[in-house]
Amino acid sequence: MLPMVGSTREWWRDAVVYQVYPRSFADSDGDGVGDLAGLTARLPYIASLGVDGMWITPFQPSPQIDQGYDVSDYCGVDPLFGTMHDFEQLLEAAHSMGLRVLMDIAPNHCSSEHPLFQAALEAGPGSAERDVFHFEDGPDGETPPNNWVSSFGDRSWTRAHPSSETDLQWYLHIFSPAQPDWNWRNPVVHDFFDEVLRFWFDKGVDGLRVDVAHGLFKTEGLPDAENPGAVVKGLRFNPHMTDQEELHDVYRRWRRIADEYTPTRVLAGEVNLDADRAARLVRADEMHQAFAYPFVKIPWDAEQWKSTAERLAEAHADVGAFPAWSIENHDVVRAVTRYGGGPTGLSRARAALLIVLGFPGAAYIYQGQELGLPEVDVPVDARVDPMWLKGGVSRDGTRVPLPWTTAQEGTFGFSSIDADASWLPTPPSWGEHSIEAQRTSDGSTMGFVARVLALRKNLRADGTLALDKSVRWQAKDDVLTVERGNRFLMVMAMGDHPAPLPAGELMIASGPSTADGLLPPDTAAWIRLRGR
Numbered sequence: 172m173l174p175m176v177g178s179t180r181e182w183w184r185d186a187v188v189y190q191v192y193p194r195s196f197a198d199s200d201g202d203g204v205g206d207l208a209g210l211t212a213r214l215p216y217i218a219s220l221g222v223d224g225m226w227i228t229p230f231q232p233s234p235q236i237d238q239g240y241d242v243s244d245y246c247g248v249d250p251l252f253g254t255m256h257d258f259e260q261l262l263e264a265a266h267s268m269g270l271r272v273l274m275d276i277a278p279n280h281c282s283s284e285h286p287l288f289q290a291a292l293e294a295g296p297g298s299a300e301r302d303v304f305h306f307e308d309g310p311d312g313e314t315p316p317n318n319w320v321s322s323f324g325d326r327s328w329t330r331a332h333p334s335s336e337t338d339l340q341w342y343l344h345i346f347s348p349a350q351p352d353w354n355w356r357n358p359v360v361h362d363f364f365d366e367v368l369r370f371w372f373d374k375g376v377d378g379l380r381v382d383v384a385h386g387l388f389k390t391e392g393l394p395d396a397e398n399p400g401a402v403v404k405g406l407r408f409n410p411h412m413t414d415q416e417e418l419h420d421v422y423r424r425w426r427r428i429a430d431e432y433t434p435t436r437v438l439a440g441e442v443n444l445d446a447d448r449a450a451r452l453v454r455a456d457e458m459h460q461a462f463a464y465p466f467v468k469i470p471w472d473a474e475q476w477k478s479t480a481e482r483l484a485e486a487h488a489d490v491g492a493f494p495a496w497s498i499e500n501h502d503v504v505r506a507v508t509r510y511g512g513g514p515t516g517l518s519r520a521r522a523a524l525l526i527v528l529g530f531p532g533a534a535y536i537y538q539g540q541e542l543g544l545p546e547v548d549v550p551v552d553a554r555v556d557p558m559w560l561k562g563g564v565s566r567d568g569t570r571v572p573l574p575w576t577t578a579q580e581g582t583f584g585f586s587s588i589d590a591d592a593s594w595l596p597t598p599p600s601w602g603e604h605s606i607e608a609q610r611t612s613d614g615s616t617m618g619f620v621a622r623v624l625a626l627r628k629n630l631r632a633d634g635t636l637a638l639d640k641s642v643r644w645q646a647k648d649d650v651l652t653v654e655r656g657n658r659f660l661m662v663m664a665m666g667d668h669p670a671p672l673p674a675g676e677l678m679i680a681s682g683p684s685t686a687d688g689l690l691p692p693d694t695a696a697w698i699r700l701r702g703r
């Protein structure tokens with residue numbers, strides 16, 4: 172039984188979930204890569220922040236070409252991260268601390284080392300094994316079956332056997348060649364994933380974050396793309412790889428499986444679609460949550476924050492759901508750096524986090540966000556992200572191991588290995604951002620986040636932040652204002668001038684507020700309204 176935080180049936184609706192990137196959280200065995208035992212040992216830290224649960228990115232067996240998003244065994248634990256026993260201990264320890272555990276599932280593609288893909292390669296053209304993936308003939312040995320470009324920037328087809336003169340088939344991978352896409356029009360794939368879901372749900376995991384949830388189906392016939400290299404909002408966009416109608420049946424089927432458990436196991440989709448389309452995937456009988464994707468890219472602009480948040484909230488409300496808000500994850504530049512870097516970037520990142528924690532719905536915090544970590548400029552020869560290796564941007568800078576201590580030697584408490592021997596090197600200044608440094612410093616970002624989460628919990632408990640209250644969004648003179656019900660108001664000053672603080676009790680601010688009733692630029696506040 173989970174104490175307190177887990178006791179409501181729909182705990183996930185307004186939960187705060189901490190995203191753990193296990194490679195970079197804590198290394199217990201000194202190999203320079205974080206692991207499950209390291210995470211278990213430091214769970215008290217996560218619990219001390221006051222979150223409701225955590226989402227752990229992939230730890231299943233994998234050649235690690237895409238840092239675990241290339242899974243070769245969906246029901247195992249990669250020895251790099253430990254054993255199944257380590258996972259069971261982690262789950263038990265987390266539950267005993269009242270923390271829910273979500274893990275990642277990557278259903279769009281597996282690893283090219285996966286036994287079913289290996290069997291498909293072996294079986295040859297026309298076989299049932301090949302139909303589990305997208306194998307297609309090309310016109311000759313040189314030209315792929317269509318013109319699609321992968322999300323990592325190169326072509327999305329690779330020859331099954333490049334030197335064969337008889338097998339001229341290619342397989343589809345919308346990410347790297349090491350990540351062949353499953354053919355979701357084959358019922359075998361549905362049955363396979365049903366088992367995977369049940370395996371982890373039976374073990375006691377509380378939910379799954381569904382990788383590339385919008386992408387499983389491709390347009391029938393795999394036609395050429397009109398604009399194969401299109402990039403929309405910083406991401407490759409090909410309508411043939413996204414948002415196909417058949418998705419809904421998959422998530423309905425998964426929801427039925429999730430609902431066999433009490434409380435329901437949560438399905439949180441990585442859904443990279445605009446608000447209206449994303450909301451269709453979280454209708455009452457589909458997934459529980461979709462990440463509010465637009466927010467990980469949105470610039471510092473009150474009008475855009477208002478319109479984006481309002482649209483997301485309204486589209487979700489129309490289907491009886493709430494967004495899963497987040498401004499950071501392991502794929503995007505850290506908020507501090509995105510919002511301008513230095514003290515300004517940090518002020519804005521703190522303000523932005525305070526605001527999303529007050530939005531109606533769930534919120535996700537990426538490890539290190541609570542420390543105000545900036546993006547690291549990882550030395551070029553130390554970068555390992557396949558996106559970078561394929562000529563795109565590098566996501567390594569947001570994945571650098573977490574600094575635990577101020578110790579000048581090694582990896583700041585992450586691992587016992589030398590600083591430049593960890594899987595990504597930690598920069599020399601890393602210790603100043605560390606948990607140890609922030610624990611003892613007044614006004615640290617970590618202390619601020621813990622205070623906000625405690626306050627949020629109280630306001631959930633006393634009904635102030637009840638999800639059925641109406642929400643009013645406003646952007647005026649570079650100031651974003653969000654009012655929930657008649658007792659809770661948030662203000663964020665996003666221009667170069669202070670914002671007037673409305674009358675009421677200042678419950679918390681993301682930075683120092685002035686005595687004269689003004690909120691400085693790049694600062695946000697929560698206000699308790701009275702007598703209304």
Ligand code: NOJ
Nearest residue numbers: 237240277346382383502
């Ligand atoms: C989204 C994951 O968050 C990212 O890290 C990964 O590279 C792609 N999906 C492919 O699985």
